[in-house]
Amino acid sequence: MPLTDIDAVVFDVYGTLLDVDSIEARRREVAPEAAGLVGLWRAKQLEYSFVRTLVDDYVDFWAITEAALDYALATLGVALDPAGRTQLLDAWLALEPFPEVPAALAALEGRPLAVLSNGSLAMLDAALTHSGLKSSFSAVLSADTVRRFKPHPAVYALAPAWLRTPAARVLFCSANGFDVAGAQRFGLRVCHVSRGGTPLDPLGVEPDATIRSLAELPALLGKGA
Amino acid sequence: MPLTDIDAVVFDVYGTLLDVDSIEARRREVAPEAAGLVGLWRAKQLEYSFVRTLVDDYVDFWAITEAALDYALATLGVALDPAGRTQLLDAWLALEPFPEVPAALAALEGRPLAVLSNGSLAMLDAALTHSGLKSSFSAVLSADTVRRFKPHPAVYALAPAWLRTPAARVLFCSANGFDVAGAQRFGLRVCHVSRGGTPLDPLGVEPDATIRSLAELPALLGKGA
Numbered sequence: 001m002p003l004t005d006i007d008a009v010v011f012d013v014y015g016t017l018l019d020v021d022s023i024e025a026r027r028r029e030v031a032p033e034a035a036g037l038v039g040l041w042r043a044k045q046l047e048y049s050f051v052r053t054l055v056d057d058y059v060d061f062w063a064i065t066e067a068a069l070d071y072a073l074a075t076l077g078v079a080l081d082p083a084g085r086t087q088l089l090d091a092w093l094a095l096e097p098f099p100e101v102p103a104a105l106a107a108l109e110g111r112p113l114a115v116l117s118n119g120s121l122a123m124l125d126a127a128l129t130h131s132g133l134k135s136s137f138s139a140v141l142s143a144d145t146v147r148r149f150k151p152h153p154a155v156y157a158l159a160p161a162w163l164r165t166p167a168a169r170v171l172f173c174s175a176n177g178f179d180v181a182g183a184q185r186f187g188l189r190v191c192h193v194s195r196g197g198t199p200l201d202p203l204g205v206e207p208d209a210t211i212r213s214l215a216e217l218p219a220l221l222g223k224g225a
Numbered sequence: 226m227p228l229t230d231i232d233a234v235v236f237d238v239y240g241t242l243l244d245v246d247s248i249e250a251r252r253r254e255v256a257p258e259a260a261g262l263v264g265l266w267r268a269k270q271l272e273y274s275f276v277r278t279l280v281d282d283y284v285d286f287w288a289i290t291e292a293a294l295d296y297a298l299a300t301l302g303v304a305l306d307p308a309g310r311t312q313l314l315d316a317w318l319a320l321e322p323f324p325e326v327p328a329a330l331a332a333l334e335g336r337p338l339a340v341l342s343n344g345s346l347a348m349l350d351a352a353l354t355h356s357g358l359k360s361s362f363s364a365v366l367s368a369d370t371v372r373r374f375k376p377h378p379a380v381y382a383l384a385p386a387w388l389r390t391p392a393a394r395v396l397f398c399s400a401n402g403f404d405v406a407g408a409q410r411f412g413l414r415v416c417h418v419s420r421g422g423t424p425l426d427p428l429g430v431e432p433d434a435t436i437r438s439l440a441e442l443p444a445l446l447g448k449g450a
Binding site for chain 1: 268269271272273275276277278279280281282284292295296299300376377378403406407410411423424426427428429
C-alpha cells in the first residue's frame with residue numbers, strides 16, 4: 001500500500017545512496033596486508049560519532065574519519081605512508097551509487113528531495129558530485145550545521161525545518177538501523193532500505209516501510225515505476 | 226608522580242575490573258561454529274547503548290545485551306536453542322576479575338571505592354558477587370538509575386553525588402576509550418588502564434594518568450604497593 005501525505009523524501013547517504021564497499025577495494029590496493037582494517041575503521045568511525053555527540057565535544061565527520069583510521073592503523077600495527085593514508089581517506093570522496101539509485105531518483109522528480117547525512121558539507125559535495133547525484137537534490141542537510149551527529153534529534157530536525165512542513169510529512173530513507181531508530185523517534189516517517197534482506201537492529205522501532213532497494217520507492221510513494 | 230587530592234576511586238567494571246574474554250570461551254562451548262559471534266555481539270551491545278541514549282529510548286543493559294546477541298545470531302545465521310542462548314547471556318554474570326584486581330583493591334582499603342557501570346544493578350550484583358569483589362566497594366553506581374548510558378554526563382554525575390565531593394576529587398579508572406573521554410569531559414580525574422599497551426581512542430582527551438594494570442594504582446595514589 002502506498003504511503004500517503006508525503007511532501008518530501010530525504011535520504012541517508014553512506015550505505016544508503018552510496019556504496020561504501022569500494023573502500024575495501026581501495027584498501028586492498030593501498031594496504032593489501034591489512035585484512036581487518038576497513039571493518040575496524042568503520043566501527044570506530046561510527047563509535048566516535050556517537051561518543052563525540054554524547055560527550056558534547058564535536059569535531060566534523062572528516063576529523064572523525066581520520067581519527068578512526070589512525071586508531072585502526074595503530075591497533076593493527078599497520079605502517080602506512082602519508083600518501084597511502086590520503087588514498088584511503090579520499091575513498092570517501094569517490095564512492096559509487098548503488099546501481100538502482102540514479103533511476104530511482106529520476107522517477108521521483110517533481111517532489112522535493114534532500115540528503116541528510118553525518119558527513120561534512122565538503123565530504124558530501126565531493127561524493128555527490130563524483131557519483132553524479134548532486135543535481136537530484138534541492139538540499140544537502142549536514143550534521144555539521146548543528147554540530148551533533150545522528151541519531152541525535154537535532155540532526156533530524158533539519159529536515160522539517162528545511163521544508164517548513166511537519167515531520168510526519170517527510171519520508172526518511174536509510175539502510176542503517178540506528179538511523180531508522182533516530183528518525184522515527186524524532187517523528188519522521190521512515191523507510192528502511194534492507195538490501196540483501198539484512199535484519200533491522202532491534203532498537204524498539206518499526207519502520208513505516210521496508211524495501212529491498214530504492215527501485216521500490218516510486219511505487220511506495222504511489223508512482224508507477 | 227602520585228596524584229593528590231583524591232577522595233575516592235571509582236572503577237568501570239566490564240573490561241576494567243572484570244575480564245570479558247571468558248565470554249569467548251563460553252561461546253566456543255555453546256556455539257563452536259559461530260566464530261565471529263562475540264565480536265559482533267559486543268560491538269552491537271556498545272552501539273545500542275549509545276544509540277538508545279542518543280534517541281532517549283532507554284532499556285536496561287540486560288535488554289541491550291539480549292537484543293545485541295539476537296541481532297548477532299540472526300546476522301550470522303546461527304541457530305541456537307533457548308538453553309544455549311541463556312548460557313551465553315549468563316556468561317555476563319560469571320566473569321572473572323583480571324588477576325591483579327583483588328590485591329590492588331585490598332591495597333586501597335580505607336579509601337572510599339565504588340563501581341560506575343552501564344550494567345543494571347542485577348547484572349552488577351551477580352558479577353561482583355561471583356568475582357568476589359563486591360565487599361571491596363561502598364557503592365555500586367549504575368547507569369540504570371539515570372536511564373542513560375555512559376558516556377552521557379548524567380552517569381558520571383553519580384560519582385560526585387554519591388560522595389558529596391567535587392568531581393575533580395574523584396579518580397575514575399577505565400580501560401575503555403569512550404569512558405575515559407566521557408569521564409574527563411564531565412570533570413572527573415581519569416586514569417586509563419591500558420593492559421597490553423592498547424592505544425587510547427583519539428577522542429581529544431588526555432587522561433591524568435595511564436597505567437598498564439591496576440597493580441600500579443596504589444603507588445599512583447601515593448601508597449607504596
